[in-house]
Amino acid sequence: MESAKGPVEAAESPAANAKGPVEVVKPSADERGRGEASGHRSAGRPGWPARLGEVPHLGLVAALALLAVVGLVTVPDSFATGSNLVSILALAATIGVITVGATFVIIGGGIDLSVGAVMALASVWATTLATQSYGPLVMIVCAVLVGAGAGLVNGWLIAYGRLVPFIATLAMLVAARGLAQRMSDRKTQLVQQGNEMIVELSTTRLLGLPLLVYVFALVVVAGWVVLNRTTFGRRTYAVGGNPEAARLAGIDVRRHTVWLYALSGLCCGIAAVLIMARTTTGSSTHGDLYELDAIAAVIIGGTLLTGGRGSIVGSILGLLIFTVITNLFILNGLNTSDQLIAKGLIIVVAVLLQRRSLRSST
Amino acid sequence: MSENSPLLLMKGIVKQFPGVRALDGVDLEVLPGEVHCLLGQNGAGKSTLIKTLAGAHQPDEGTITLGGEPVRLSSPIAAIRLGISTIYQELDLVEGLSVAENVFLGHEPARLGFVGQGEANRATRALLARLGHGEIRPTTQVGRLSPAARQVVSMARALSHDTRLIIMDEPSAALAHDEVDNLFRIIRELTAQGVAVVYISHRLEEIRQIGDRVTVLKDGRTVAVGLPAKDTPTRQIVSLMTGRNVEHVFPPRRDGPATGEEVLRVEGLTVPGVFADVSFAVRAGEIVGLAGLVGSGRSEIIEAVYGARRFSGRVVVEGRPVRRGGTTGAVRLGMGLAPEERKAQALLLDQSVTRNISLASLGRYSRFGWLDRRREAEDARALVETLDIRPPDPDRPVKTLSGGNQQKAVLARWLLNGRKLLLLDEPTRGVDVGARAELYAVIRELAEKGVGVLLVSSEVPEVLGLADRVLVIREGTIIHQADAGDLDEHRVLDMIMEGSAL
Numbered sequence A: 001m002e003s004a005k006g007p008v009e010a011a012e013s014p015a016a017n018a019k020g021p022v023e024v025v026k027p028s029a030d031e032r033g034r035g036e037a038s039g040h041r042s043a044g045r046p047g048w049p050a051r052l053g054e055v056p057h058l059g060l061v062a063a064l065a066l067l068a069v070v071g072l073v074t075v076p077d078s079f080a081t082g083s084n085l086v087s088i089l090a091l092a093a094t095i096g097v098i099t100v101g102a103t104f105v106i107i108g109g110g111i112d113l114s115v116g117a118v119m120a121l122a123s124v125w126a127t128t129l130a131t132q133s134y135g136p137l138v139m140i141v142c143a144v145l146v147g148a149g150a151g152l153v154n155g156w157l158i159a160y161g162r163l164v165p166f167i168a169t170l171a172m173l174v175a176a177r178g179l180a181q182r183m184s185d186r187k188t189q190l191v192q193q194g195n196e197m198i199v200e201l202s203t204t205r206l207l208g209l210p211l212l213v214y215v216f217a218l219v220v221v222a223g224w225v226v227l228n229r230t231t232f233g234r235r236t237y238a239v240g241g242n243p244e245a246a247r248l249a250g251i252d253v254r255r256h257t258v259w260l261y262a263l264s265g266l267c268c269g270i271a272a273v274l275i276m277a278r279t280t281t282g283s284s285t286h287g288d289l290y291e292l293d294a295i296a297a298v299i300i301g302g303t304l305l306t307g308g309r310g311s312i313v314g315s316i317l318g319l320l321i322f323t324v325i326t327n328l329f330i331l332n333g334l335n336t337s338d339q340l341i342a343k344g345l346i347i348v349v350a351v352l353l354q355r356r357s358l359r360s361s362t
Numbered sequence B: 001m002s003e004n005s006p007l008l009l010m011k012g013i014v015k016q017f018p019g020v021r022a023l024d025g026v027d028l029e030v031l032p033g034e035v036h037c038l039l040g041q042n043g044a045g046k047s048t049l050i051k052t053l054a055g056a057h058q059p060d061e062g063t064i065t066l067g068g069e070p071v072r073l074s075s076p077i078a079a080i081r082l083g084i085s086t087i088y089q090e091l092d093l094v095e096g097l098s099v100a101e102n103v104f105l106g107h108e109p110a111r112l113g114f115v116g117q118g119e120a121n122r123a124t125r126a127l128l129a130r131l132g133h134g135e136i137r138p139t140t141q142v143g144r145l146s147p148a149a150r151q152v153v154s155m156a157r158a159l160s161h162d163t164r165l166i167i168m169d170e171p172s173a174a175l176a177h178d179e180v181d182n183l184f185r186i187i188r189e190l191t192a193q194g195v196a197v198v199y200i201s202h203r204l205e206e207i208r209q210i211g212d213r214v215t216v217l218k219d220g221r222t223v224a225v226g227l228p229a230k231d232t233p234t235r236q237i238v239s240l241m242t243g244r245n246v247e248h249v250f251p252p253r254r255d256g257p258a259t260g261e262e263v264l265r266v267e268g269l270t271v272p273g274v275f276a277d278v279s280f281a282v283r284a285g286e287i288v289g290l291a292g293l294v295g296s297g298r299s300e301i302i303e304a305v306y307g308a309r310r311f312s313g314r315v316v317v318e319g320r321p322v323r324r325g326g327t328t329g330a331v332r333l334g335m336g337l338a339p340e341e342r343k344a345q346a347l348l349l350d351q352s353v354t355r356n357i358s359l360a361s362l363g364r365y366s367r368f369g370w371l372d373r374r375r376e377a378e379d380a381r382a383l384v385e386t387l388d389i390r391p392p393d394p395d396r397p398v399k400t401l402s403g404g405n406q407q408k409a410v411l412a413r414w415l416l417n418g419r420k421l422l423l424l425d426e427p428t429r430g431v432d433v434g435a436r437a438e439l440y441a442v443i444r445e446l447a448e449k450g451v452g453v454l455l456v457s458s459e460v461p462e463v464l465g466l467a468d469r470v471l472v473i474r475e476g477t478i479i480h481q482a483d484a485g486d487l488d489e490h491r492v493l494d495m496i497m498e499g500s501a502l
């Protein structure tokens, strides 16, 4: 060992000492230039082609544009009509709201398989004769509360009961469907006379678009804002990206997890209102396999299933791609099996592309 | 091949990352049987260079010659087949697998496709014994091991191949003093057999002890080749590395004992099986150092104080008790912890430097949950400058920074928001000499402003140079307390080693 003082021997003028502790080793003005001097190394902003790759979601937008071209070529008369666009958006709205919640959960490092079932349960609960007797507003509140409540249960089981998210929400999926069947006696419950306000969400139009599309837009905007502009959003990325680091930084990871699932449940409740509006019914069969569509949309949108990375905009683009494909198949009169095969392929291609871009960035 | 023809020759290696030219024409020449040290500041390109050598990165330009023949190292497997094995700076073990499975990952001893687990375990046990760590069981899950033990495992992995060249990227950063000696013993064994070692470290005294020749990198270029490791003056090496002279490593201490209020009082702190009945206090403006071997309970004490572990006993911060097992409360009480393992315990690798820095002080930038991102960015930028994080771009994902610069980002997180008590676990791990001095100065300045600091370091000189008061820990008990000025390195080393089996 050469010196008890440390790894480097003090050299030269002790006069620098007088400047105070921090100044002691501050590089002098010409050395500060190091940063700029090494400009040849940190080659500033990358050039155009590289920057194009950085435009977020470029691939998704391109895919969507491609699908639009396919639509214009194969079914020129029916695809680009106003009514078709409206129907695409209306179709996307319900799962879209769910997708926003699912994006939060997945960025936070979890997964929610119960979304479709919870939506069904909320729709059933809100359309029982007892609930309906209080009028449409109570129905809405009921749906939202049931959704959020189911989400809270999920979150609590996962955060404090230490169940794996996959298991906890799978259990909720089964149980919520069961409860919905029980409450409705497996019958489809119509929205009663006097409560048409709910249905008006789908029939009333503002600037050509049904109200439920605005609800969808509102949820997306709210989701984006929360994820990108609030502490809640930041913490979501942290909790999903590195839970141990989040914990040691003083974030209450468990409580945050509960809120994430509650948020997802809340979105299911809102989706339940939208589906009641569209179908004028509450039913235990609503939302079958929505969880798969929502998760697929999130993944196509570039959110990592392992958490810590992703975006709302990506998820919504992913969802629109899915919805447009469905629409194209219907307009072209192709059968639904082919449609499923096409969707499966798209998921694989999207993930492969993402893996490539992940690798090139590390 | 004659005795003196180089084993490895790298010429004009260039590696460009998006936005950064990490290597800009590097030359490296390694002779058989020598320990060749690679020196350079954080971000100079050392790890990138050895990754091109390990087949983990493909160089954009340049040639690599191994044993006289030009080679292309297209993948890590290709490099291993050619006899190059690597111990990476950031540990790359699979936590869910056992020690033996990790050691033989990718080249499992197999018969008819069945993994010969017994054989792997036996071979692993032999390797670990050779490394002086017979106590690590081959069947233990790696996730349960301490950082130091993991380092030993990755060393065993490197030794499990037939190699001509072993690359070690800061192998000693996670090791305590006695373990470094052990490491050196193994390096000497290897070089005696003609194996060459490329050794990276920021601890110059190690270079002196083990190195034969030194290559210095600066800003992605070779600035000096083949300097004699033993007797090139420190000043010359440092100025080659940094392009300037580092005046003082440690800032001057304040005179006299600390008289501030007590910020931390620990009484009878016990975590069964790890440490017992630990009591001490830290005053405002005081830096208290914990000296001890890895495994002596230093990190665990710090984690318990922070509430990250269940404990019995009392921890009081400014008169208010810390709850066991809840870090949120600790942060609210004004504590901050820079943990030992930056990657696993501190960083959000995908996120920007800014977001990593502000993580623990989001509350400060928000109003009703709404973030003031401009203020956040301003503060982060200021810290990037103060700590000289390079490249000085707060929007870069943290994973693209070099190891030492990542460490600075971890510290920056706690410098940001007025902490009353900072718990620093190996704060300068992997930080280069120049930047260390800057960090020390920042820590001292914080203390001068009234922050209490509890510091853990494997480097005794660091504890003695920076701390006001030192607690010496052995096997989970405090065996000595004294002012840092009254201790010297040898005495402290004697105390922490005495009675330990090694």
Ligand SMILES: Nc1ncnc2c1ncn2[C@@H]1O[C@H](COP(=O)(O)OP(=O)(O)OP(=O)(O)O)[C@@H](O)[C@H]1O
Pocket: A361, A362, B017, B018, B020, B021, B022, B040, B041, B042, B043, B044, B045, B046, B047, B048, B049, B089, B390, B391, B399, B400, B401, B402, B403, B404, B405, B430, B432
């Ligand atoms: N995957 C990556 N993407 C972009 N930039 C990178 C990547 N890896 C390294 N860099 C940059 O390349 C430069 C060299 O980094 P490198 O890790 O080789 O430094 P180092 O000499 O090992 O430093 P340290 O002593 O801190 O470990 C740094 O500016 C770093 O930010």
Ligand SMILES: [Mg+2]
Pocket: B046, B047, B048, B089, B169, B402, B403, B404
């Ligand atoms: Mg490095």
